[in-house]
Amino acid sequence: MRKLILTIALVVAAMHAKAQQLTYEHYMQSVLNNNTAVVARSLDIDIAQANLKSSKVFNDPVLSVEYGNNEDWDKKLGQSIAAQLSRTFTFGVRKATIRLAKNELNAMKAVFNDYMRNFNADATVAYLNHLKAKSLLNIALERENYMAQLAQNDSLRFVRGEIAKTVWVETRLAAGLAHNERLAAESEQRNTSIVLGYYMGNLADAQSIVVNGNLENCAFQLRPIGEYIDNALANRADLTAAINNVDVAQAQKQLNSARRRVDLQLSVGAEYNQGAHREEPGEPSFTKLKVGAAIPLKFSNINGGARAMDRARVLQAEQQLADVRMHVQSEVMQAYNNCQIAEQQVKTFTRGLLQETAELLSAKRTAYRAGEISFVEFIETERSENMMQTEYIETLYNRAVSLVELQKSVGISFVNKEQE
Numbered sequence: 001m002r003k004l005i006l007t008i009a010l011v012v013a014a015m016h017a018k019a020q021q022l023t024y025e026h027y028m029q030s031v032l033n034n035n036t037a038v039v040a041r042s043l044d045i046d047i048a049q050a051n052l053k054s055s056k057v058f059n060d061p062v063l064s065v066e067y068g069n070n071e072d073w074d075k076k077l078g079q080s081i082a083a084q085l086s087r088t089f090t091f092g093v094r095k096a097t098i099r100l101a102k103n104e105l106n107a108m109k110a111v112f113n114d115y116m117r118n119f120n121a122d123a124t125v126a127y128l129n130h131l132k133a134k135s136l137l138n139i140a141l142e143r144e145n146y147m148a149q150l151a152q153n154d155s156l157r158f159v160r161g162e163i164a165k166t167v168w169v170e171t172r173l174a175a176g177l178a179h180n181e182r183l184a185a186e187s188e189q190r191n192t193s194i195v196l197g198y199y200m201g202n203l204a205d206a207q208s209i210v211v212n213g214n215l216e217n218c219a220f221q222l223r224p225i226g227e228y229i230d231n232a233l234a235n236r237a238d239l240t241a242a243i244n245n246v247d248v249a250q251a252q253k254q255l256n257s258a259r260r261r262v263d264l265q266l267s268v269g270a271e272y273n274q275g276a277h278r279e280e281p282g283e284p285s286f287t288k289l290k291v292g293a294a295i296p297l298k299f300s301n302i303n304g305g306a307r308a309m310d311r312a313r314v315l316q317a318e319q320q321l322a323d324v325r326m327h328v329q330s331e332v333m334q335a336y337n338n339c340q341i342a343e344q345q346v347k348t349f350t351r352g353l354l355q356e357t358a359e360l361l362s363a364k365r366t367a368y369r370a371g372e373i374s375f376v377e378f379i380e381t382e383r384s385e386n387m388m389q390t391e392y393i394e395t396l397y398n399r400a401v402s403l404v405e406l407q408k409s410v411g412i413s414f415v416n417k418e419q420e
Helices: 001-017 024-034 036-054 093-159 166-201 224-233 237-259 305-369 377-409
Strands: 019-024 062-069 081-087 209-211 264-276 284-294
Touching: 024 036, 024 093, 024 166, 036 093, 081 284, 093 209, 093 237, 093 377, 166 209, 166 377, 209 377, 224 377, 237 305, 264 305, 284 305, 305 377
Parallel strands: 019 209
Antiparallel strands: 062 081, 081 264, 264 284
16 A cells, blocks of 8 residues: 555656746747647648739730741742730739739638637637646545545554454545546646647647646626627727738629720731742732731620629628627627626635535544444545535636637637736
Protein backbone atom coordinates (compact mmCIF):
# COMPACT_ATOMS: atom_id res chain seq x y z
CA MET A 1 0.00 0.00 0.00
CA ARG A 2 2.88 2.38 0.69
CA LYS A 3 4.17 1.57 -2.77
CA LEU A 4 0.82 2.62 -4.25
CA ILE A 5 0.88 5.95 -2.40
CA LEU A 6 4.44 6.54 -3.55
CA THR A 7 3.43 5.77 -7.13
CA ILE A 8 0.62 8.33 -6.94
CA ALA A 9 3.01 10.97 -5.65
CA LEU A 10 5.49 10.20 -8.43
CA VAL A 11 2.76 10.45 -11.08
CA VAL A 12 1.68 13.87 -9.81
CA ALA A 13 5.28 15.08 -9.66
CA ALA A 14 5.96 13.83 -13.17
CA MET A 15 2.89 15.58 -14.50
CA HIS A 16 3.96 18.91 -13.03
CA ALA A 17 7.53 18.42 -14.21
CA LYS A 18 6.59 17.76 -17.86
CA ALA A 19 3.65 20.13 -18.09
CA GLN A 20 3.81 23.05 -20.46
CA GLN A 21 2.19 25.88 -18.50
CA LEU A 22 0.09 27.90 -20.93
CA THR A 23 -1.87 31.12 -20.43
CA TYR A 24 -5.00 31.92 -22.40
CA GLU A 25 -3.33 34.91 -24.05
CA HIS A 26 -0.39 32.87 -25.33
CA TYR A 27 -2.71 30.05 -26.33
CA MET A 28 -4.91 32.27 -28.50
CA GLN A 29 -1.89 33.98 -30.02
CA SER A 30 -0.52 30.60 -31.05
CA VAL A 31 -3.93 29.59 -32.40
CA LEU A 32 -4.19 32.68 -34.61
CA ASN A 33 -0.62 32.38 -35.87
CA ASN A 34 -0.20 28.64 -36.38
CA ASN A 35 -3.53 26.90 -36.88
CA THR A 36 -3.57 25.42 -40.38
CA ALA A 37 -7.34 25.83 -40.81
CA VAL A 38 -7.07 29.56 -40.13
CA VAL A 39 -4.17 29.93 -42.55
CA ALA A 40 -6.04 28.02 -45.26
CA ARG A 41 -9.24 30.01 -44.74
CA SER A 42 -7.39 33.34 -44.84
CA LEU A 43 -6.29 32.53 -48.41
CA ASP A 44 -9.89 33.15 -49.50
CA ILE A 45 -9.20 36.85 -48.98
CA ASP A 46 -6.02 36.64 -51.07
CA ILE A 47 -8.03 34.97 -53.83
CA ALA A 48 -10.68 37.70 -53.70
CA GLN A 49 -8.00 40.39 -53.81
CA ALA A 50 -6.43 38.74 -56.85
CA ASN A 51 -9.88 38.61 -58.47
CA LEU A 52 -10.26 42.36 -57.87
CA LYS A 53 -6.92 42.98 -59.51
CA SER A 54 -7.83 40.85 -62.52
CA SER A 55 -11.15 42.68 -62.93
CA LYS A 56 -9.31 45.90 -63.82
CA VAL A 57 -7.94 44.61 -67.15
CA PHE A 58 -9.17 45.99 -70.47
CA ASN A 59 -10.42 43.97 -73.40
CA ASP A 60 -7.56 42.54 -75.41
CA PRO A 61 -7.13 43.58 -79.06
CA VAL A 62 -7.27 40.94 -81.78
CA LEU A 63 -4.63 40.68 -84.51
CA SER A 64 -5.53 38.68 -87.61
CA VAL A 65 -3.39 37.88 -90.67
CA GLU A 66 -4.65 36.41 -93.98
CA TYR A 67 -2.94 35.15 -97.11
CA GLY A 68 -4.71 34.54 -100.42
CA ASN A 69 -3.77 33.21 -103.89
CA ASN A 70 -6.48 32.77 -106.55
CA GLU A 71 -4.24 31.77 -109.48
CA ASP A 72 -1.51 29.37 -110.34
CA TRP A 73 1.56 29.55 -108.12
CA ASP A 74 3.91 29.80 -111.11
CA LYS A 75 2.16 32.83 -112.62
CA LYS A 76 2.05 34.57 -109.27
CA LEU A 77 -1.22 36.29 -110.10
CA GLY A 78 -3.79 37.42 -107.47
CA GLN A 79 -1.65 36.86 -104.40
CA SER A 80 -2.54 38.93 -101.35
CA ILE A 81 -1.65 39.30 -97.72
CA ALA A 82 -3.78 41.18 -95.21
CA ALA A 83 -3.38 42.15 -91.54
CA GLN A 84 -6.07 43.56 -89.29
CA LEU A 85 -6.14 44.84 -85.71
CA SER A 86 -9.51 44.98 -83.96
CA ARG A 87 -10.87 45.55 -80.53
CA THR A 88 -14.31 45.33 -78.93
CA PHE A 89 -15.40 48.24 -76.74
CA THR A 90 -17.96 47.60 -74.02
CA PHE A 91 -19.65 50.42 -72.19
CA GLY A 92 -19.81 50.19 -68.38
CA VAL A 93 -18.85 46.49 -68.20
CA ARG A 94 -15.35 47.02 -66.82
CA LYS A 95 -16.57 49.49 -64.21
CA ALA A 96 -19.37 47.12 -63.16
CA THR A 97 -16.94 44.20 -63.01
CA ILE A 98 -14.62 46.14 -60.70
CA ARG A 99 -17.55 47.13 -58.49
CA LEU A 100 -18.66 43.49 -58.26
CA ALA A 101 -15.14 42.31 -57.40
CA LYS A 102 -14.87 44.95 -54.64
CA ASN A 103 -18.17 43.86 -53.13
CA GLU A 104 -17.14 40.22 -53.33
CA LEU A 105 -13.90 41.08 -51.53
CA ASN A 106 -15.81 42.86 -48.77
CA ALA A 107 -18.20 39.93 -48.49
CA MET A 108 -15.29 37.48 -48.28
CA LYS A 109 -13.67 39.53 -45.51
CA ALA A 110 -16.94 39.46 -43.57
CA VAL A 111 -17.27 35.70 -44.10
CA PHE A 112 -13.72 35.20 -42.85
CA ASN A 113 -14.41 37.36 -39.79
CA ASP A 114 -17.51 35.31 -39.07
CA TYR A 115 -15.47 32.14 -39.43
CA MET A 116 -12.96 33.52 -36.94
CA ARG A 117 -15.78 34.48 -34.56
CA ASN A 118 -16.90 30.86 -34.42
CA PHE A 119 -13.37 29.49 -34.50
CA ASN A 120 -12.20 31.66 -31.59
CA ALA A 121 -15.22 30.59 -29.56
CA ASP A 122 -14.51 26.92 -30.31
CA ALA A 123 -10.85 27.35 -29.36
CA THR A 124 -11.87 29.07 -26.12
CA VAL A 125 -14.31 26.28 -25.27
CA ALA A 126 -11.46 23.81 -25.82
CA TYR A 127 -9.39 25.84 -23.35
CA LEU A 128 -12.24 25.77 -20.82
CA ASN A 129 -12.76 22.06 -21.40
CA HIS A 130 -9.13 21.51 -20.48
CA LEU A 131 -9.58 23.60 -17.32
CA LYS A 132 -12.54 21.39 -16.42
CA ALA A 133 -10.55 18.21 -17.09
CA LYS A 134 -7.68 19.53 -14.97
CA SER A 135 -10.03 20.30 -12.07
CA LEU A 136 -11.70 16.88 -12.31
CA LEU A 137 -8.28 15.23 -12.34
CA ASN A 138 -7.32 17.08 -9.17
CA ILE A 139 -10.49 15.78 -7.52
CA ALA A 140 -9.74 12.25 -8.72
CA LEU A 141 -6.15 12.47 -7.48
CA GLU A 142 -7.25 13.71 -4.08
CA ARG A 143 -9.84 10.94 -3.79
CA GLU A 144 -7.40 8.26 -4.91
CA ASN A 145 -4.81 9.43 -2.41
CA TYR A 146 -7.35 9.45 0.43
CA MET A 147 -8.78 6.03 -0.46
CA ALA A 148 -5.28 4.54 -0.71
CA GLN A 149 -4.43 5.92 2.73
CA LEU A 150 -7.74 4.65 4.07
CA ALA A 151 -7.08 1.17 2.67
CA GLN A 152 -3.67 1.16 4.35
CA ASN A 153 -5.18 2.19 7.67
CA ASP A 154 -7.91 -0.45 7.41
CA SER A 155 -5.25 -3.04 6.66
CA LEU A 156 -3.62 -2.23 9.99
CA ARG A 157 -7.00 -2.20 11.73
CA PHE A 158 -7.75 -5.63 10.31
CA VAL A 159 -4.42 -6.95 11.58
CA ARG A 160 -5.24 -5.59 15.02
CA GLY A 161 -8.68 -7.23 14.83
CA GLU A 162 -10.60 -3.97 14.93
CA ILE A 163 -12.55 -4.60 11.71
CA ALA A 164 -13.70 -7.65 9.82
CA LYS A 165 -11.95 -8.90 6.72
CA THR A 166 -14.94 -8.00 4.54
CA VAL A 167 -14.60 -4.36 5.52
CA TRP A 168 -10.90 -4.42 4.66
CA VAL A 169 -11.69 -5.99 1.27
CA GLU A 170 -14.35 -3.35 0.58
CA THR A 171 -11.85 -0.62 1.35
CA ARG A 172 -9.31 -2.13 -1.03
CA LEU A 173 -11.96 -2.40 -3.75
CA ALA A 174 -12.95 1.23 -3.24
CA ALA A 175 -9.29 2.25 -3.49
CA GLY A 176 -8.97 0.28 -6.75
CA LEU A 177 -12.04 1.99 -8.20
CA ALA A 178 -10.67 5.38 -7.18
CA HIS A 179 -7.42 4.49 -8.96
CA ASN A 180 -9.29 3.64 -12.17
CA GLU A 181 -11.28 6.84 -11.94
CA ARG A 182 -8.06 8.80 -11.66
CA LEU A 183 -6.69 7.02 -14.75
CA ALA A 184 -9.82 7.93 -16.69
CA ALA A 185 -9.58 11.56 -15.56
CA GLU A 186 -5.92 11.68 -16.52
CA SER A 187 -6.73 10.28 -19.97
CA GLU A 188 -9.42 12.92 -20.42
CA GLN A 189 -6.99 15.70 -19.54
CA ARG A 190 -4.44 14.37 -22.01
CA ASN A 191 -7.08 14.25 -24.72
CA THR A 192 -8.08 17.85 -24.05
CA SER A 193 -4.38 18.76 -24.23
CA ILE A 194 -4.18 17.14 -27.66
CA VAL A 195 -7.15 19.25 -28.78
CA LEU A 196 -5.30 22.36 -27.60
CA GLY A 197 -2.26 21.22 -29.55
CA TYR A 198 -4.40 20.92 -32.68
CA TYR A 199 -5.77 24.42 -32.27
CA MET A 200 -2.23 25.75 -31.75
CA GLY A 201 -1.06 23.93 -34.88
CA ASN A 202 1.50 21.76 -33.11
CA LEU A 203 0.89 18.24 -31.77
CA ALA A 204 4.48 17.69 -30.60
CA ASP A 205 4.36 17.02 -26.83
CA ALA A 206 0.74 18.18 -26.90
CA GLN A 207 -0.25 15.71 -24.18
CA SER A 208 1.95 17.52 -21.69
CA ILE A 209 0.17 20.85 -22.11
CA VAL A 210 -1.44 22.17 -18.92
CA VAL A 211 -3.08 25.59 -19.00
CA ASN A 212 -3.16 28.22 -16.31
CA GLY A 213 -6.47 29.42 -15.01
CA ASN A 214 -9.44 28.52 -12.89
CA LEU A 215 -13.06 28.12 -13.84
CA GLU A 216 -14.07 30.08 -10.76
CA ASN A 217 -12.39 33.16 -12.25
CA CYS A 218 -14.84 33.16 -15.17
CA ALA A 219 -17.53 35.00 -13.21
CA PHE A 220 -19.32 37.89 -14.89
CA GLN A 221 -21.93 40.56 -14.36
CA LEU A 222 -24.65 40.72 -17.01
CA ARG A 223 -25.70 44.03 -18.49
CA PRO A 224 -29.20 44.74 -19.84
CA ILE A 225 -30.03 42.49 -22.76
CA GLY A 226 -30.74 45.47 -25.02
CA GLU A 227 -27.05 46.39 -24.98
CA TYR A 228 -26.07 42.93 -26.16
CA ILE A 229 -28.62 42.99 -28.98
CA ASP A 230 -27.49 46.44 -30.14
CA ASN A 231 -23.84 45.35 -30.07
CA ALA A 232 -24.67 42.18 -31.98
CA LEU A 233 -26.48 44.11 -34.73
CA ALA A 234 -23.43 46.38 -34.99
CA ASN A 235 -20.64 43.79 -34.65
CA ARG A 236 -21.81 40.44 -36.00
CA ALA A 237 -19.68 39.49 -39.01
CA ASP A 238 -22.35 37.22 -40.49
CA LEU A 239 -24.74 40.18 -40.51
CA THR A 240 -22.08 42.25 -42.27
CA ALA A 241 -21.65 39.39 -44.74
CA ALA A 242 -25.40 39.35 -45.39
CA ILE A 243 -25.34 43.11 -46.05
CA ASN A 244 -22.42 42.62 -48.43
CA ASN A 245 -24.30 39.83 -50.18
CA VAL A 246 -27.04 42.33 -51.01
CA ASP A 247 -24.38 44.63 -52.46
CA VAL A 248 -22.95 41.71 -54.44
CA ALA A 249 -26.37 40.84 -55.86
CA GLN A 250 -26.97 44.46 -56.86
CA ALA A 251 -23.48 44.71 -58.40
CA GLN A 252 -24.09 41.49 -60.34
CA LYS A 253 -27.38 42.92 -61.58
CA GLN A 254 -25.60 46.09 -62.75
CA LEU A 255 -22.90 44.02 -64.47
CA ASN A 256 -25.47 41.92 -66.31
CA SER A 257 -27.27 45.09 -67.32
CA ALA A 258 -24.01 46.56 -68.68
CA ARG A 259 -23.34 43.38 -70.64
CA ARG A 260 -26.71 43.75 -72.35
CA ARG A 261 -25.71 47.14 -73.74
CA VAL A 262 -24.67 47.48 -77.38
CA ASP A 263 -20.96 46.76 -77.96
CA LEU A 264 -18.79 48.40 -80.57
CA GLN A 265 -16.03 46.61 -82.43
CA LEU A 266 -13.53 48.80 -84.32
CA SER A 267 -10.94 47.45 -86.70
CA VAL A 268 -8.13 48.82 -88.85
CA GLY A 269 -6.05 46.89 -91.37
CA ALA A 270 -4.18 46.78 -94.65
CA GLU A 271 -4.16 44.38 -97.59
CA TYR A 272 -1.41 44.06 -100.18
CA ASN A 273 -2.28 42.54 -103.56
CA GLN A 274 0.54 41.49 -105.85
CA GLY A 275 -0.05 41.94 -109.58
CA ALA A 276 1.59 40.19 -112.55
CA HIS A 277 5.31 40.40 -113.50
CA ARG A 278 6.33 43.27 -115.73
CA GLU A 279 6.93 41.01 -118.70
CA GLU A 280 3.42 39.65 -118.39
CA PRO A 281 0.29 41.74 -118.85
CA GLY A 282 -2.09 41.89 -115.93
CA GLU A 283 -3.23 43.92 -112.99
CA PRO A 284 -0.69 46.08 -111.17
CA SER A 285 0.18 45.57 -107.49
CA PHE A 286 -1.65 47.69 -104.98
CA THR A 287 -2.20 48.16 -101.22
CA LYS A 288 -5.67 48.54 -99.73
CA LEU A 289 -6.31 50.18 -96.33
CA LYS A 290 -9.38 49.07 -94.35
CA VAL A 291 -11.22 50.64 -91.44
CA GLY A 292 -14.37 49.03 -90.07
CA ALA A 293 -16.91 49.04 -87.32
CA ALA A 294 -19.20 46.24 -86.16
CA ILE A 295 -22.21 46.44 -83.88
CA PRO A 296 -23.72 43.15 -82.65
CA LEU A 297 -27.48 43.00 -82.80
CA LYS A 298 -28.51 41.68 -79.40
CA PHE A 299 -31.94 40.34 -80.12
CA SER A 300 -31.48 38.09 -77.08
CA ASN A 301 -32.17 41.12 -74.87
CA ILE A 302 -35.81 40.85 -75.83
CA ASN A 303 -36.04 37.87 -73.48
CA GLY A 304 -36.73 39.25 -69.99
CA GLY A 305 -35.73 36.10 -68.11
CA ALA A 306 -32.25 37.36 -67.27
CA ARG A 307 -33.60 40.63 -65.85
CA ALA A 308 -36.20 38.80 -63.78
CA MET A 309 -33.51 36.49 -62.44
CA ASP A 310 -31.33 39.43 -61.39
CA ARG A 311 -34.25 41.08 -59.60
CA ALA A 312 -35.09 37.83 -57.81
CA ARG A 313 -31.50 37.42 -56.63
CA VAL A 314 -31.45 40.92 -55.16
CA LEU A 315 -34.77 40.28 -53.43
CA GLN A 316 -33.50 36.94 -52.14
CA ALA A 317 -30.37 38.57 -50.66
CA GLU A 318 -32.51 41.22 -48.97
CA GLN A 319 -34.79 38.57 -47.45
CA GLN A 320 -31.76 36.60 -46.26
CA LEU A 321 -30.44 39.77 -44.62
CA ALA A 322 -33.72 40.22 -42.76
CA ASP A 323 -33.57 36.59 -41.64
CA VAL A 324 -29.99 36.96 -40.39
CA ARG A 325 -31.04 39.99 -38.32
CA MET A 326 -33.79 37.95 -36.70
CA HIS A 327 -31.45 35.02 -36.16
CA VAL A 328 -28.82 37.23 -34.51
CA GLN A 329 -31.34 38.63 -32.05
CA SER A 330 -32.65 35.13 -31.32
CA GLU A 331 -29.14 33.84 -30.59
CA VAL A 332 -28.40 36.72 -28.24
CA MET A 333 -31.64 36.23 -26.33
CA GLN A 334 -31.03 32.49 -25.91
CA ALA A 335 -27.40 32.96 -24.88
CA TYR A 336 -28.41 35.65 -22.40
CA ASN A 337 -31.01 33.35 -20.87
CA ASN A 338 -28.43 30.55 -20.57
CA CYS A 339 -26.02 32.90 -18.79
CA GLN A 340 -28.66 33.88 -16.25
CA ILE A 341 -29.53 30.26 -15.48
CA ALA A 342 -25.86 29.21 -15.30
CA GLU A 343 -25.07 31.99 -12.81
CA GLN A 344 -28.00 30.94 -10.63
CA GLN A 345 -26.84 27.32 -10.69
CA VAL A 346 -23.37 28.32 -9.51
CA LYS A 347 -24.86 30.33 -6.66
CA THR A 348 -26.74 27.21 -5.54
CA PHE A 349 -23.38 25.61 -4.79
CA THR A 350 -21.65 28.66 -3.34
CA ARG A 351 -24.44 29.44 -0.87
CA GLY A 352 -23.33 26.83 1.63
CA LEU A 353 -24.07 23.61 -0.29
CA LEU A 354 -20.43 22.71 -0.88
CA GLN A 355 -19.40 23.64 2.65
CA GLU A 356 -22.23 21.63 4.21
CA THR A 357 -21.37 18.59 2.10
CA ALA A 358 -17.69 18.85 3.07
CA GLU A 359 -18.59 19.13 6.76
CA LEU A 360 -20.86 16.09 6.48
CA LEU A 361 -18.12 14.07 4.83
CA SER A 362 -15.60 15.10 7.50
CA ALA A 363 -18.04 13.98 10.20
CA LYS A 364 -18.62 10.66 8.45
CA ARG A 365 -14.88 10.07 8.12
CA THR A 366 -14.40 10.67 11.83
CA ALA A 367 -17.33 8.40 12.68
CA TYR A 368 -16.00 5.64 10.42
CA ARG A 369 -12.53 5.75 11.95
CA ALA A 370 -14.17 5.54 15.39
CA GLY A 371 -16.22 2.55 14.30
CA GLU A 372 -19.52 4.34 14.79
CA ILE A 373 -20.82 3.79 11.22
CA SER A 374 -20.38 1.06 8.63
CA PHE A 375 -18.15 1.32 5.60
CA VAL A 376 -21.20 1.25 3.32
CA GLU A 377 -22.66 4.33 5.00
CA PHE A 378 -19.32 6.08 4.88
CA ILE A 379 -18.61 5.27 1.21
CA GLU A 380 -22.06 6.48 0.15
CA THR A 381 -21.39 9.85 1.79
CA GLU A 382 -17.95 9.96 0.22
CA ARG A 383 -19.39 9.26 -3.23
CA SER A 384 -22.07 11.88 -2.76
CA GLU A 385 -19.43 14.46 -1.86
CA ASN A 386 -17.36 13.46 -4.87
CA MET A 387 -20.40 13.78 -7.13
CA MET A 388 -21.12 17.18 -5.59
CA GLN A 389 -17.60 18.42 -6.38
CA THR A 390 -17.82 17.03 -9.89
CA GLU A 391 -21.20 18.65 -10.45
CA TYR A 392 -19.82 21.94 -9.16
CA ILE A 393 -16.97 21.82 -11.68
CA GLU A 394 -19.45 21.00 -14.45
CA THR A 395 -21.60 23.95 -13.39
CA LEU A 396 -18.62 26.31 -13.40
CA TYR A 397 -17.71 25.02 -16.84
CA ASN A 398 -21.26 25.53 -18.14
CA ARG A 399 -21.25 29.07 -16.79
CA ALA A 400 -17.97 29.86 -18.54
CA VAL A 401 -19.20 28.29 -21.79
CA SER A 402 -22.45 30.26 -21.58
CA LEU A 403 -20.38 33.45 -21.37
CA VAL A 404 -18.41 32.41 -24.44
CA GLU A 405 -21.64 31.70 -26.30
CA LEU A 406 -23.06 35.08 -25.27
CA GLN A 407 -20.00 36.96 -26.44
CA LYS A 408 -19.93 34.83 -29.59
CA SER A 409 -23.55 35.78 -30.29
CA VAL A 410 -22.66 39.45 -29.77
CA GLY A 411 -19.63 39.17 -32.03
CA ILE A 412 -16.82 39.92 -29.57
CA SER A 413 -13.97 37.70 -28.40
CA PHE A 414 -13.92 35.94 -25.06
CA VAL A 415 -11.20 36.98 -22.61
CA ASN A 416 -10.31 34.95 -19.54
CA LYS A 417 -10.71 37.35 -16.66
CA GLU A 418 -7.70 35.91 -14.93
CA GLN A 419 -5.57 37.19 -17.80
CA GLU A 420 -6.99 40.71 -17.80
